[in-house]
Amino acid sequence: MKLDHIETPAALIDVARMQKNIARMQGQMNTLGVAFRPHVKTTKCIDVVRAQIAAGARGITVSTLKEAEAFFAAGVADILYAVSMVPAKLPRALALRRQGCDLKLVVDNPGAASAIAAFGDQHGETFEVWIEVDTDGHRSGITPEQDTLLVVGLILHDNGVKVGGVMTHAGSSYELDTPEALAALAEQERAGCVRAAERLREAGIACPAVSVGSTPTALAAAQLDGVTEVRAGVYVLFDLVMHNVGVCALDDIALSVLATVIGHQADKGWAILDAGWMALSRDRGTSKQAHDFGYGQPCLLNGTPLAGYVVSGANQEHGILSSTSASTEAEATAGSADDITQRFPLGMKLRILPNHACATGAQFPEYHAVAPDGASVEWRRFHGW
Amino acid sequence: MKLDHIETPAALIDVARMQKNIARMQGQMNTLGVAFRPHVKTTKCIDVVRAQIAAGARGITVSTLKEAEAFFAAGVADILYAVSMVPAKLPRALALRRQGCDLKLVVDNPGAASAIAAFGDQHGETFEVWIEVDTDGHRSGITPEQDTLLVVGLILHDNGVKVGGVMTHAGSSYELDTPEALAALAEQERAGCVRAAERLREAGIACPAVSVGSTPTALAAAQLDGVTEVRAGVYVLFDLVMHNVGVCALDDIALSVLATVIGHQADKGWAILDAGWMALSRDRGTSKQAHDFGYGQPCLLNGTPLAGYVVSGANQEHGILSSTSASTEAEATAGSADDITQRFPLGMKLRILPNHACATGAQFPEYHAVAPDGASVEWRRFHGW
Numbered sequence: 001m002k003l004d005h006i007e008t009p010a011a012l013i014d015v016a017r018m019q020k021n022i023a024r025m026q027g028q029m030n031t032l033g034v035a036f037r038p039h040v041k042t043t044k045c046i047d048v049v050r051a052q053i054a055a056g057a058r059g060i061t062v063s064t065l066k067e068a069e070a071f072f073a074a075g076v077a078d079i080l081y082a083v084s085m086v087p088a089k090l091p092r093a094l095a096l097r098r099q100g101c102d103l104k105l106v107v108d109n110p111g112a113a114s115a116i117a118a119f120g121d122q123h124g125e126t127f128e129v130w131i132e133v134d135t136d137g138h139r140s141g142i143t144p145e146q147d148t149l150l151v152v153g154l155i156l157h158d159n160g161v162k163v164g165g166v167m168t169h170a171g172s173s174y175e176l177d178t179p180e181a182l183a184a185l186a187e188q189e190r191a192g193c194v195r196a197a198e199r200l201r202e203a204g205i206a207c208p209a210v211s212v213g214s215t216p217t218a219l220a221a222a223q224l225d226g227v228t229e230v231r232a233g234v235y236v237l238f239d240l241v242m243h244n245v246g247v248c249a250l251d252d253i254a255l256s257v258l259a260t261v262i263g264h265q266a267d268k269g270w271a272i273l274d275a276g277w278m279a280l281s282r283d284r285g286t287s288k289q290a291h292d293f294g295y296g297q298p299c300l301l302n303g304t305p306l307a308g309y310v311v312s313g314a315n316q317e318h319g320i321l322s323s324t325s326a327s328t329e330a331e332a333t334a335g336s337a338d339d340i341t342q343r344f345p346l347g348m349k350l351r352i353l354p355n356h357a358c359a360t361g362a363q364f365p366e367y368h369a370v371a372p373d374g375a376s377v378e379w380r381r382f383h384g385w
Numbered sequence: 386m387k388l389d390h391i392e393t394p395a396a397l398i399d400v401a402r403m404q405k406n407i408a409r410m411q412g413q414m415n416t417l418g419v420a421f422r423p424h425v426k427t428t429k430c431i432d433v434v435r436a437q438i439a440a441g442a443r444g445i446t447v448s449t450l451k452e453a454e455a456f457f458a459a460g461v462a463d464i465l466y467a468v469s470m471v472p473a474k475l476p477r478a479l480a481l482r483r484q485g486c487d488l489k490l491v492v493d494n495p496g497a498a499s500a501i502a503a504f505g506d507q508h509g510e511t512f513e514v515w516i517e518v519d520t521d522g523h524r525s526g527i528t529p530e531q532d533t534l535l536v537v538g539l540i541l542h543d544n545g546v547k548v549g550g551v552m553t554h555a556g557s558s559y560e561l562d563t564p565e566a567l568a569a570l571a572e573q574e575r576a577g578c579v580r581a582a583e584r585l586r587e588a589g590i591a592c593p594a595v596s597v598g599s600t601p602t603a604l605a606a607a608q609l610d611g612v613t614e615v616r617a618g619v620y621v622l623f624d625l626v627m628h629n630v631g632v633c634a635l636d637d638i639a640l641s642v643l644a645t646v647i648g649h650q651a652d653k654g655w656a657i658l659d660a661g662w663m664a665l666s667r668d669r670g671t672s673k674q675a676h677d678f679g680y681g682q683p684c685l686l687n688g689t690p691l692a693g694y695v696v697s698g699a700n701q702e703h704g705i706l707s708s709t710s711a712s713t714e715a716e717a718t719a720g721s722a723d724d725i726t727q728r729f730p731l732g733m734k735l736r737i738l739p740n741h742a743c744a745t746g747a748q749f750p751e752y753h754a755v756a757p758d759g760a761s762v763e764w765r766r767f768h769g770w
Contacts, residue, residue, distance in 0.1 A: 007473070009770060041701055063663075063702040083659065083702050084647040086732050088392070109648050111731040139703055140648050140657050171700060262469040263494050263525050272525050274468065278448075279770075282667035282744055315556065316426055316743060317448040317468050318524055346496040347471050358701055359667055362748070365769040383768070384750040385394060385664075 001368070001376050003301055004349070008260040009279035011364040012351060013379065014303065016372050017254035018236060019051065025218065025235045026055045032224045037061050037080060037211065039233030042358045045367060046074045047379040048236060059102075061231045064385050065092045072101040080104045080211070082167065082231070084132065084140055087115040094125055104164050108132040108141050113152045117159035128164040129156050130209060131200070135192035136185065138171040144195040153200045153207075163200065165209025168193040169231070173216035177246050177290060182220035189217050194226035219247045237357040240297060244289040250297070250305050255361060256351035257296065258368070259319065261344045271344035273311070273319035275352055280314060283359035295319060296352035303351060311352055319352070386753070386761050388686055389734070393645040394664035396749040397736060398764065399688065401757050402639035403621060404436065410603065410620045411440045417609045422446050422465060422596065424618030427743045430752060431459045432764040433621060444487075446616045449770050450477045457486040465489045465596070467552065467616070469517065469525055472500040479510055489549050493517040493526050498537045502544035513549040514541050515594060516585070520577035521570065523556040529581040538585045538592075548585065550594025553578040554616070558601035562631050562675060567605035574602050579611035604632045622742040625682060629674040635682070635690050640746060641736035642681065643753070644704065646729045656729035658696070658704035660737055665699060668744035680704060681737035688736060696737055704737070 003012075029036040038052045041063035049060060049071060059078030062068045068079050069092075077100065085093070085105045096103045107113050107129055120127045131152055134141030142149045156163050170189035176182050189212045200207040212224070213231035215238075224230070237255040238248040259275035277295065286293040295311035298321055313320035321344060344350075354360035361367070362383055368376040388397075414421040423437045426448035434445060434456065444463030447453045453464050454477075462485065470478070470490045481488045492498050492514055505512045516537055519526030527534045541548050555574035561567050574597050585592040597609070598616035609615070622640040623633040644660035662680065671678040680696035683706055698705035706729060729735075739745035746752070747768055753761040 007477075007770065084657065086645050086647050086659070088645065088732065092392075109731065112648070134650075137653075139700055139705075140650070260471050260473065262471050263497070265519075265525070268522075272469065274471070277668075277744065278747060282669070282741075283662075284667070315524055320524075346494060347473065356667075359662065362663060363768070383748070385392065 002374050003258065003370065003376065006258055006368055006376065008258050008349065009275040010258040011361060011367045012256050012258050012376070013237065013367045013369045014254045014256070015369050017252060018048070021236055021238060021252060021254060022052055022055045025232060026057065028219060029230055030056070032221060034224050034227050035229040037229050037231050038236065039063070039082070039231050040067060040071060042233040042236055043361055043381060044383065045379050045381040046071065047369065049076065052236065058229070061233070065089060066382070066385050068096055068101065068103055070382055072096060072099070078102045080106070080130065080167070082106055082169070084108055085112050085116060087119065090116065090119045093127070094119070094123055097125060097127070104128045104130055106130050106132050106167060107152060110148065110151050110155055113155040117155060117161050120161055121159065126160060126162055128162040130165045130167045130211065131163065131196070133166050133168040133193050133196040135168045135189045136170045136172040139169070141168060144192045144199065149196055149199060150203050153203060153205045157205045163205045163207055165207055165211055165228070166193055166196045166200065167209070167211035167231070170212070170214050170217050173214045174241065174245060176216065177244060179220060179246065182216050182246070183222055186217035186221035190221065190224055190227055197226070215242060216245050216247050234357050237361070239357040240293045240353055240355050241285040241289065244286055244291055250353065251303065253353045255357045256299065256353050257360065259350050259352055261346055261348040261350070263346065264341045266341050269322050269340050271321040271340050273321055273350070274317060275319045276317045277314040278316050279363055280311065280319065280352060280354055281356065281359035281363050283354070283356040285355045293355060296354050299351045299353060301349055301351060305353070387759050388643065388755065388761065391643055391753055391761065393643050393734065394660040395643040396746060396752045397641050397643050397761070398622065398752045398754045399639045399641070400754050402637060403433070406621055406623060406637060406639060407437055407440045410617060411442070413604060414615055415441070417606060419609050419612050420614040422614050422616050423621065424448070424467070424616050425452060425456060427618040427621055428746055428766060429768065430764050430766040431456065432754065434461065437621065443614070446618070450474060451767070451770050453481055453486065453488055455767055457481060457484070463487045465491070465515065465552070467491055467554070469493055470497050470501060472504065475501065475504045478512070479504070479508055482510060482512070489513045489515055491515050491517050491552060492537060495533065495536050495540055498540040502540060502546050505546055506544065511545060511547055513547040515550045515552045515596065516548065516581070518551050518553040518578050518581040520553045520574045521555045521557040524554070526553060529577045529584065534581055534584060535588050538588060538590045542590045548590045548592055550592055550596055550613070551578055551581045551585065552594070552596035552616070555597070555599050555602045558599045559626060559630060561601065562629060564605060564631065567601050567631070568607055571602035571606035575606065575609055575612055582611070600627060601630050601632050619742050622746070624742040625678045625738055625740050626670040626674065629671055629676055635738065636688065638738045640742045641684065641738050642745060644735050644737055646731055646733040646735070648731065649726050651726050654707050654725050656706040656725050658706055658735070659702060660704045661702045662699040663701050664748055665696065665704065665737060665739055666741065666744035666748050668739070668741040670740040678740060681739050684736045684738060686734055686736060690738070
């Protein structure tokens with residue numbers, strides 16, 4: 001189906017850009033001499049993941065057990081579930097392993113470690129667990145020098161659970177915007193995670209995998225000595241937040257929301273779109289960055305960004321497109337009342353680049369994968385837990 | 386299924402609260418002597434809509450043609466599609482009408498009116514169109530005194546399209562928080578919409594329906610002379626934004642997200658939950674209100690709000706629960722390191738009240754409808770367009 005015939009709002013993936021992003025990240029990993037395990041939470045779409053694997057990815061990272069189940073059913077067996085395990089979710093994890101899924105769990109505390117050991121013992125299953133390391137104070141994990149690291153490692157190791165590795169996620173990289181700061185955080189992430197693995201090994205725990213990553217640190221890392229693999233998710237599509245972080249150009253962003261102009265408030269300088277926050281998501285990640293893109297950057301159908309315009313507001317099914325230079329209603333009235341209706345006539349279709357590809361994609365049951373000749377096919381994605 | 390056995394994260398509807406909210410709104414409409422047409426965009430769930438209709442609702446309002454198709458398939462025929470129509474969507478609207486759906490369209494501009502008239506003429510279909518009126522400058526619509534109102538009305542009327550009514554939505558009511566301001570806006574909404582209908586009638590256009598509404602103005606209206614029906618959506622579940630607007634108590638909020646404590650960062654005073662923004666949504670509506678509830682208000686399983694705690698941060702599948710009194714990391718370290726791990730032990734389940742019921746519900750494929758005895762059943766909802 002051609003772009004002109006897709007009903008709006010719709011989530012489009014520019015396949016050429018996606019493939020370029022995949023090749024860039026895989027090339028960086030190959031240069032650094034580490035394996036790459038993409039985080040599939042960004043797209044939850046088997047078509048995208050097949051492209052990542054075809055380019056060289058080894059295994060995947062998931063954020064929910066539903067992702068693990070769906071991708072295992074689609075033929076991916078090497079899966080890291082990168083959210084701390086809790087006892088109530090162990091039966092689903094066991095069921096996956098019993099079906100042959102090489103599912104690896106993550107813990108960052110003694111209680112969860114003990115529960116996995118006891119549950120494994122009860123069911124005669126040797127679980128593989130990776131220990132989450134906190135290298136930037138951003139979220140979960142045990143800092144490399146905390147005694148808890150060895151406590152958790154030994155609870156697992158001494159109770160028949162395989163300690164498969166350590167993993168960390170320097171999520172604070174999203175708050176940076178210079179190459180120097182990103183490179184420094186990438187080195188901090190690497191050094192902390194390697195240090196945690198060394199401490200476990202000194203305690204007699206093998207800990208073969210050392211897994212690091214976020215899209216910005218993965219792309220900024222100069223060397224990854226001691227690291228065995230990298231994880232990243234949003235790089236496959238990129239978005240305006242990543243553009244502001246400085247790791248992609250606007251024309252690397254492979255996800256856009258196709259929208260139609262459904263009306264105007266000419267005296268305010270507004271064109272009304274049929275893409276509101278239900279389509280674009282409520283993610284306003286760029287609001288805290290140097291360049292605030294509102295609810296998204298409008299582009300022509302061919303992908304050319306419309307400089308000077310932004311989706312400035314959103315209701316559930318209504319988006320407001322306006323000029324960035326009309327900072328007051330009076331200015332808009334003076335300068336752009338005619339401009340807005342003439343530049344954006346009723347029925348015109350636009351593509352909106354989103355703040356955050358993970359959040360925007362999740363609003364849609366499917367992507368429309370658009371080839372360079374403009375033809376598209378549907379790629380299903382799933383949601384829920 | 387009992388609450389303890391529902392896998393997390395999950396969206397819960399407290400059915401007793403929902404029924405109370407439905408009865409309250411329907412009672413208000415009965416007192417005011419107007420029909421009630423609930424906006425089903427909030428839940429996209431036939432089980433909820435059946436309860437609204439059983440209580441006295443007449444017809445529904447939808448925000449997408451997919452909602453119209455799904456609810457018509459489920460037996461609801463009287464449907465107002467309350468987003469401005471564009472030509473490309475007319476074939477789907479026609480298909481619904483041909484199947485017997487009493488679908489009403491909305492326009493606010495001459496171009497769309499002409500397109501509907503031409504399309505109806507071409508296909509031998511008499512469409513019914515309501516004209517959108519702008520009574521508060523919030524979004525779409527034609528202001529009551531604009532000449533465009535009559536232009537649009539006459540394009541429709543003179544070209545064989547039925548002008549079924551006028552409709553307005555005073556969405557700026559979400560920005561208010563006193564009974565006086567809400568009552569004043571309700572009157573402004575009423576007066577403006579009635580005035581628009583009168584102008585059309587003076588021009589010889591019948592315009593039988595006069596439809597107003599938003600949850601706050603519907604509940605605040607003292608009289609609705611000249612109005613025939615009211616629309617409202619979020620009242621059926623309510624949320625923290627509506628609590629701050631002043632139209633519901635915390636214990637009226639019928640939607641919550643069931644979450645599990647999956648870890649801690651005790652030195653920061655954090656408990657980590659398995660409900661991040663993918664479950665809670667990125668909607669931070671309360672951030673601009675007098676009481677900022679972060680990503681949500683934690684409650685015990687029995688629904689009791691945990692005063693002094695908030696979901697202060699969210700990653701995709703991680704939520705951060707912390708004390709509202711620990712405004713700095715040092716305070717948290719001094720006062721609540723033990724408190725957070727003891728009050729919120731690993732595996733503990735909580736219910737999180739959301740900022741915005743429409744946005745949070747959309748993150749889930751289903752609700753778990755919880756009866757007063759704690760038993761629950763699944764109510765499916767749909768997404769997409």
